[in-house]
Amino acid sequence: MKLRPRIRPRVRHRAAAVLASGVLLLTGCGIQSTDVVAAGEPATITTVGGRDRTLLYFVSPAGDLMPVVRSPGTGSVGKTYALLFSGPDETDSAAGLTTELPAGGSWGKAGGGGGVKVGELTNSVEFTVGMAVGGLSATARDQLLCTLAYAVVAEGDAEVTVTGSDGSFGPGRCPLAA
Template identity: 40%
Template sequence: MKRLDRLSRLGRLGLAAVAAVLLTGCGVRQSDVIEAGAPATVTVFPDAEQRQILFFVSSEGRLTPVAGGVFVDREGEYDRKVPGQTALMMLLAGPSAQARAAGLHTELPRAAGHIGMKSGTDQVSVRVPVAVRGLGKTAVRQLVCTAAHAEGGDGTAEVTVAGDDGRLPAMHCDA
């Protein structure tokens, strides 16, 4: 009987301990929201006016945007807008060694010579020193998408490409 009384007493003590824990909660008091200011911001890459998006081709044959063409002044500050002609020269020079190592290539022939570019609000005209009529669809899209994103564009501009053998119909970047 003494043993049964001892178990009952232990059971009651256990129930009392569980009830005490449940009634006191976890000990964290409720508080108001504490304002800590705006979220932290970090410049991961320069903005659109200081870099250029070039379009190369992945190993699966898909058009792939690659950020490049960052201009830095002598003090290490990003200070100039990337001219569209420079972006197209970079595109015609082909992907960098780092981009090639990542599996990117170009469908465009290497070319050197004068590149012309005129851009307006929603239209871009480019002249490249290659024959454009015989280029494949992917090569043309590389030119069109790079030109549509040139000089901080958002890629929605209508692009007309002209080359050594004539002009292609105006088109949009559908990448």
């Protein structure tokens, strides 16, 4: 007759506790798994430019346009344009905002001032800028469209045409306009 080795009670209790813990972990305490629940679009806010503030549009880390408010307002389309081309400031950059516009874009034709023609009844705006616009990406164009539209019309719903040294684009509307 063969004798089985005797297991000490302490070892038996520990083994039972480890086994019970493993069973609880594997069963998840009865919590059933669920599917991903769609909650809709992210929250949005409405920000409107005006005399006391300026809206600039930069690019978020996800590649979307993001409005940035500058206070006090610039008071002119030319100054707003220059501020846009100076790029994101330190705070904007820390938040991950960038620009797709080339550095140092000039306002107006070489040796002359920038041009703005506003169609009062048609809500259209034509801008003349002293840089090439043909090679701009769609996002860079939207940065210009939105920033310039809000610089002229508080609701940003103007139809904008931008003419540069190599042609023009537009008419187009800011895709974020109210």
